[in-house]
Amino acid sequence: MLRRVRVAALLLAVLLTAVLPAAAAGAEGDVVAVRLQPLLEGNGTIAGIELASSAMLAEVYRQRGYRLAWDQDRLADFLRGLADAHRDGFYPRDFHARTIKARLAGRGLDGLPAAERVELDLLLSDALLRYIHHQRFGKVDPGALDTQRARGEAPAFAALRRDLEAALEARSLAAFLGQLTERPGFYRDLRQGLVRYRDIAGAGGWPPVPEGRNVESGMQDAQVPAIRARLAVTDGALAAADPADADRFDEALKAAVERFQARHGLKVDGVVGPRTRAAMNVSVQQRIDQIRVNLERMRWHAGAWHDDLLLVDIPGFRVDLYRGGRIVWSTRAIVGRPERGTPLFRDELAYLEFNPSWTVPPTILAEDILPKMRRDASYLQTRGLRVIDRNGRGVSPEAVDWDRPAATFPYLLRQPPSADNALGRVKFMFPNRYSVYLHDTPERGLFSWTRRALSSGCVRVEDPLRLAELVLDAPQRWNQASMQALLDSGQTRVVHLDRPLPVVFSYWTAVADNQGIVHFRPDIYDRDQVLLRALDAGRARPRIGPPPTAPTQTVDAARPRLEQVAEPTG
Numbered sequence: 174m175l176r177r178v179r180v181a182a183l184l185l186a187v188l189l190t191a192v193l194p195a196a197a198a199g200a201e202g203d204v205v206a207v208r209l210q211p212l213l214e215g216n217g218t219i220a221g222i223e224l225a226s227s228a229m230l231a232e233v234y235r236q237r238g239y240r241l242a243w244d245q246d247r248l249a250d251f252l253r254g255l256a257d258a259h260r261d262g263f264y265p266r267d268f269h270a271r272t273i274k275a276r277l278a279g280r281g282l283d284g285l286p287a288a289e290r291v292e293l294d295l296l297l298s299d300a301l302l303r304y305i306h307h308q309r310f311g312k313v314d315p316g317a318l319d320t321q322r323a324r325g326e327a328p329a330f331a332a333l334r335r336d337l338e339a340a341l342e343a344r345s346l347a348a349f350l351g352q353l354t355e356r357p358g359f360y361r362d363l364r365q366g367l368v369r370y371r372d373i374a375g376a377g378g379w380p381p382v383p384e385g386r387n388v389e390s391g392m393q394d395a396q397v398p399a400i401r402a403r404l405a406v407t408d409g410a411l412a413a414a415d416p417a418d419a420d421r422f423d424e425a426l427k428a429a430v431e432r433f434q435a436r437h438g439l440k441v442d443g444v445v446g447p448r449t450r451a452a453m454n455v456s457v458q459q460r461i462d463q464i465r466v467n468l469e470r471m472r473w474h475a476g477a478w479h480d481d482l483l484l485v486d487i488p489g490f491r492v493d494l495y496r497g498g499r500i501v502w503s504t505r506a507i508v509g510r511p512e513r514g515t516p517l518f519r520d521e522l523a524y525l526e527f528n529p530s531w532t533v534p535p536t537i538l539a540e541d542i543l544p545k546m547r548r549d550a551s552y553l554q555t556r557g558l559r560v561i562d563r564n565g566r567g568v569s570p571e572a573v574d575w576d577r578p579a580a581t582f583p584y585l586l587r588q589p590p591s592a593d594n595a596l597g598r599v600k601f602m603f604p605n606r607y608s609v610y611l612h613d614t615p616e617r618g619l620f621s622w623t624r625r626a627l628s629s630g631c632v633r634v635e636d637p638l639r640l641a642e643l644v645l646d647a648p649q650r651w652n653q654a655s656m657q658a659l660l661d662s663g664q665t666r667v668v669h670l671d672r673p674l675p676v677v678f679s680y681w682t683a684v685a686d687n688q689g690i691v692h693f694r695p696d697i698y699d700r701d702q703v704l705l706r707a708l709d710a711g712r713a714r715p716r717i718g719p720p721p722t723a724p725t726q727t728v729d730a731a732r733p734r735l736e737q738v739a740e741p742t743g
Contacts, residue, residue: 220272222269225306233338241290241291242294242297243298245281245283254347255304258304260364260368262466262468269300273296273300276292298341304350305350309354318707357498360471363468370460379406380403382399383399389445393418395420400430408433430445437692466705467681469708470680471681482494482674482676482677484677486684487508487678487697489681490506492632494640506635508628509626510627510629513536514698516630517678519677521676522603523669525602526600526667530590543579559586561586568584594615596612600612609631611637612631612637616633641656644670645668682700682701
């Protein structure tokens with residue numbers, strides 16, 4: 174490979190020597206008729222930098238008749254964009270900023286020697302391609318992370334090439350990039366939150382809260398001034414000035430503690446205990462990194478965002494219904510516990526099933542049901558489960574070899590419709606390879622818990638009938654009364670939506686409101702640090718390779734291939 178690159182570089186040097194003088198005398202003056210393919214094919218490099226997609230750059234420059242793509246105005250627009258890249262959580266180095274500035278060395282483009290001018294033109298185009306790609310689809314490839322992943326469509330090679338070509342032809346590169354990277358409101362809000370927390374960091378951050386006993390309203394304690402000083406940095410409603418009795422935990426401080434707890438996914442009780450103190454002592458830099466990580470996750474979804482959709486907010490333990498791009502309804506949810514985490518993916522809600530039966534999924538059969546049956550032969554009866562053979566015929570539990578391994582277990586276990594059914598009285602179906610969906614539950618008391626990572630992977634919703642009414646969106650046919658009548662009948666019925674509704678399973682541990690006030694959530698599946706390391710590791714994605722058979726086919730791993738490594742169900 175190294176030999177190919179060296180040969181390509183030599184060919185380029187020879188061609189530049191032979192061709193550039195003639196090009197300078199050409200009719201347009203800026204046409205450089207140099208064959209880029211010897212350098213750009215395969216794993217081409219420029220100035221020691223491996224190109225993101227040598228094949229794409231070759232096509233773009235060939236379509237341009239090998240004209241240089243960059244002028245001084247376009248360069249100035251791009252450098253301003255790179256200077257603001259940190260606002261999206263990127264580093265300018267992600268786009269060769271240091272190399273570009275070193276090559277310019279205070280000179281304009283036209284002041285460069287011919288060979289350097291061509292190399293810099295290519296470097297700028299490669300940096301612009303990376304910028305477009307990272308802004309639209311994210312910098313990090315989730316498929317390369319050692320975490321649970323989700324599935325999403327990859328950007329077409331041809332579509333990325335068209336974006337790059339349009340950017341290089343646009344009268345104003347700044348205007349083009351601004352239009353290209355228009356964001357959903359949730360992204361803009363969190364981006365504003367990043368600016369706010371960087372301002373806090375620039376002002377010195379916040380003081381730590383010392384260890385000590387639990388502190389609550391009405392108490393006198395030496396921790397109180399530190400608690401008040403910590404909260405005053407991020408809570409605009411808390412008066413900065415100390416009260417007359419600085420050590421007293423007054424009602425104003427209690428209210429500020431409750432606001433802090435609500436913003437950090439903690440039990441809202443106004444008591445500064447170990448969890449609240451630990452959240453207060455997370456550094457401002459750690460919070461900045463948490464925001465950056467979640468801006469990246471949001472970019473994975475931004476290209477497929479719909480005005481109408483159902484958003485499963487896993488760390489927020491909630492389900493949000495969007496209509497017209499705005500949240501119109503929310504309900505509390507129970508999601509998968511860490512060892513059976515709810516997968517991340519996108520799909521479409523196709524139909525609802527009222528009075529569903531529940532067929533035990535393979536994972537739950539192997540890890541839960543069979544071990545319990547081996548310990549207690551009455552377990553099946555207490556759960557109302559029936560043994561069914563592959564032809565749908567009932568089988569006596571006494572005739573079953575419960576010691577048989579799950580992989581060769583020849584029966585299905587099924588729970589008929591009832592108020593005690595594990596799925597409750599309604600489930601929301603979008604057939605997917607994880608066997609994961611939304612459903613009701615008979616265990617209503619669990620919704621009062623603060624941290625609700627309790628299921629085997631599926632998502633339980635607190636108010637399923639209201640959600641059913643809203644997603645069916647046909648009040649003349651489906652309302653609370655008609656649905657309750659159907660449930661009372663005990664009959665299983667499938668009801669299709671008139672139009673499928675997009676569903677997004679998201680993992681956002683930081684979100685913000687429209688004032689840039691950030692709400693942090695627990696990282697219940699320990700994913701943030703893995704993504705942060707990849708985000709900070711320079712150019713984290715594989716190169717954007719050529720399409721396998723035709724220019725319009727899918728790029729290799731350029732788009733997040735969000736896949737689930739396990740199959741949590743239930």
